[in-house]
Amino acid sequence: MDSKQCNNISREDLLMRIREIQFLVIDFNLFLDNHPQEKQVLNEYNKATKQLISLKKMYEVKFGVLTNFGYSTSQYPWTWINEPWPWENGI
Amino acid sequence: MWAYEKILEYPIKITHKDVKFAKFLFSQYGGPDGELSTALRYLNQRYTMPTMQTKALLTDIGTEELAHLEIIATMIYQLLKDATPEELSQAGLGGYYAQHDHAPFYLDSSGVPWTAAYIGTLGEPIADLYDDLAAEQKSRATYQYLINLTDDLDIKDILRFLLEREIVHFQRFKEAIAELQTLKSKQ
Numbered sequence: 001m002d003s004k005q006c007n008n009i010s011r012e013d014l015l016m017r018i019r020e021i022q023f024l025v026i027d028f029n030l031f032l033d034n035h036p037q038e039k040q041v042l043n044e045y046n047k048a049t050k051q052l053i054s055l056k057k058m059y060e061v062k063f064g065v066l067t068n069f070g071y072s073t074s075q076y077p078w079t080w081i082n083e084p085w086p087w088e089n090g091i
Numbered sequence: 092m093w094a095y096e097k098i099l100e101y102p103i104k105i106t107h108k109d110v111k112f113a114k115f116l117f118s119q120y121g122g123p124d125g126e127l128s129t130a131l132r133y134l135n136q137r138y139t140m141p142t143m144q145t146k147a148l149l150t151d152i153g154t155e156e157l158a159h160l161e162i163i164a165t166m167i168y169q170l171l172k173d174a175t176p177e178e179l180s181q182a183g184l185g186g187y188y189a190q191h192d193h194a195p196f197y198l199d200s201s202g203v204p205w206t207a208a209y210i211g212t213l214g215e216p217i218a219d220l221y222d223d224l225a226a227e228q229k230s231r232a233t234y235q236y237l238i239n240l241t242d243d244l245d246i247k248d249i250l251r252f253l254l255e256r257e258i259v260h261f262q263r264f265k266e267a268i269a270e271l272q273t274l275k276s277k278q
Contacts, residue, residue, distance in 0.1 A: 015102075019101070026100075030148065030151055033144055034266045036144065066098060067097075087099075087164060087169075090105060090165060091103075
């Protein structure tokens with residue numbers, strides 16, 4: 001997904017895209033914990049992670065930070081406190 | 092250090108209140124085989140794991156279980172959100188409301204509070220990893236019972252996701268045990 005496509009995407013759809021890639025990353029991660037020498041899986045992990053980082057960046061520019069504590073920079077004013085929180089709308 | 096992300100691991104679409112099912116769901120919140128138990132079990136056992144692989148695995152599965160705890164809390168929160176005190180009382184949650192209003196709390200589906208006695212850490216990696224295999228199977232079975240207790244397709248879908256994750260965790264723990272036993276036999 002390039003940044004132009006991202007301009008039209010809804011918050012919910014972008015979060016869904018992030019969630020799909022994040023799921024892959026989590027699953028590869030657990031597998032790699034047991035099989036650190038599996039080069040092909042590691043390549044897949046790195047590929048998905050790069051995609052995840054860029055999707056999150058797109059999201060954060062548009063809708064505010066997903067993480068705090070120095071994992072991403074915030075626009076003014078501090079966006080970490082923006083609602084809704086995940087439990088409030090289920091996304 | 093842990094970091095929080097403002098995203099659920101699986102999306103939750105709850106369109107109407109369902110006090111009765113929320114009560115059942117507490118089994119996976121503060122129940123003996125619920126997500127709080129699994130998260131705290133793994134995150135506590137990791138300190139005495141003997142290999143690079145097992146230290147990482149317990150940390151990561153424990154962390155994913157915290158994300159599942161959040162999913163369960165979100166479901167309970169949303170299923171109870173618009174319920175009146177009368178509705179809560181009719182579903183057997185009148186006593187719950189008197190103590191917690193609409194807030195989620197660490198109880199099982201019969202109202203029994205969570206206790207550390209549900210979980211174990213022997214400090215011996217094979218014993219602890221077998222405990223983890225059992226924990227995953229008990230959690231999987233509980234998800235199956237919860238699926239049997241509802242006709243709501245959206246809720247079933249979320250529970251199936253969580254059930255499948257328990258199966259994946261079970262597989263990873265099984266691999267970890269096999270690896271440790273191979274190492275042991277070489278010693």
